[in-house]
Amino acid sequence: MIIVQLADLHLAIPQANLTEEQCFASITEAVESIASAGEEVLVAICGDLVSKGQIDQGHFVEAFLDTLRERLQRDCRFGVVPGNHDIDTTRSTSGQFEHVDHVTQCLGEYTRYSGAEGVFVYSFGGVDIVTMNTAYHGDHTYGKAPLDSLEGALQGRPASPRVLIMHHHVLRSTTNRNDCSALENGYELLMKAEPFQISLVLHGHQHAASAVRATRHAIPVIGSGSLFTLGELPNVNSQFNVLQFRDGEVAQAVTYRLIGDADARADRQAFVPRELHIW
Numbered sequence: 001m002i003i004v005q006l007a008d009l010h011l012a013i014p015q016a017n018l019t020e021e022q023c024f025a026s027i028t029e030a031v032e033s034i035a036s037a038g039e040e041v042l043v044a045i046c047g048d049l050v051s052k053g054q055i056d057q058g059h060f061v062e063a064f065l066d067t068l069r070e071r072l073q074r075d076c077r078f079g080v081v082p083g084n085h086d087i088d089t090t091r092s093t094s095g096q097f098e099h100v101d102h103v104t105q106c107l108g109e110y111t112r113y114s115g116a117e118g119v120f121v122y123s124f125g126g127v128d129i130v131t132m133n134t135a136y137h138g139d140h141t142y143g144k145a146p147l148d149s150l151e152g153a154l155q156g157r158p159a160s161p162r163v164l165i166m167h168h169h170v171l172r173s174t175t176n177r178n179d180c181s182a183l184e185n186g187y188e189l190l191m192k193a194e195p196f197q198i199s200l201v202l203h204g205h206q207h208a209a210s211a212v213r214a215t216r217h218a219i220p221v222i223g224s225g226s227l228f229t230l231g232e233l234p235n236v237n238s239q240f241n242v243l244q245f246r247d248g249e250v251a252q253a254v255t256y257r258l259i260g261d262a263d264a265r266a267d268r269q270a271f272v273p274r275e276l277h278i279w
């Protein structure tokens with residue numbers, strides 16, 4: 001299975017340096033460079049689909065992902081989770097993630113994050129795809145994993161590799177002392193990861209690529225940077241990850257970053273690949 005990992009789309013924000021067309025072409029090219037014939041594609045959308053959570057912003061995302069699916073031309077499923085920017089603070093709890101729910105329904109997926117703790121599982125290509133809403137508590141300042149719901153969702157399922165998709169990073173940043181936005185129960189999640197037979201954790205939120213191994217069996221925990229650059233954050237590359245996931249292991253992980261100079265030279269292929277070393 002190939003996994004396209006996208007995060008922090010913030011799609012309602014106008015983009016100055018990157019078109020949607022460039023994204024479709026680069027993602028499709030990246031997939032085709034490592035996928036074998038007939039290999040299926042999971043598109044993991046690791047939260048922050050929009051900027052302020054309102055439902056009218058969801059239409060950008062829906063159109064973007066629908067076109068991406070068309071362009072990939074492969075057996076393709078989506079794993080979509082909300083992020084802190086997807087909390088609609090103008091709504092009651094029952095409607096707080098309605099734009100995300102609308103997007104997943106349009107994509108033919110069956111998650112419904114509004115009014116629930118929000119952990120869903122489906123099987124695809126022999127892998128359990130687990131999507132978990134770490135913003136379900138409605139506070140945009142920090143993440144929290146609904147561990148009881150995670151346990152309930154996985155209970156009784158036959159053994160198979162499990163990919164966990166969520167928004168917030170697991171542990172607070174070591175480079176930003178002001179970072180208090182990681183999962184408040186990240187340690188507990190890591191302690192449960194092996195009993196829950198999770199083989200890979202994917203997240204966003206940090207607007208930077210990261211890859212570490214955790215737990216006794218060295219489960220990869222991989223973050224992707226933002227697909228689109230936010231105006232208020234200078235020197236942040238637009239980026240996405242493409243992973244090859246085989247037999248419950250990440251066989252290959254590549255980050256594609258938008259490099260301005262490369263764009264000027266090549267006039268087309270602006271995303272430059274770099275192997276993501278998983279420490």
Ligand SMILES: [Fe+2]
Binds near residue numbers: 048204
């Ligand atoms: Fe975020």
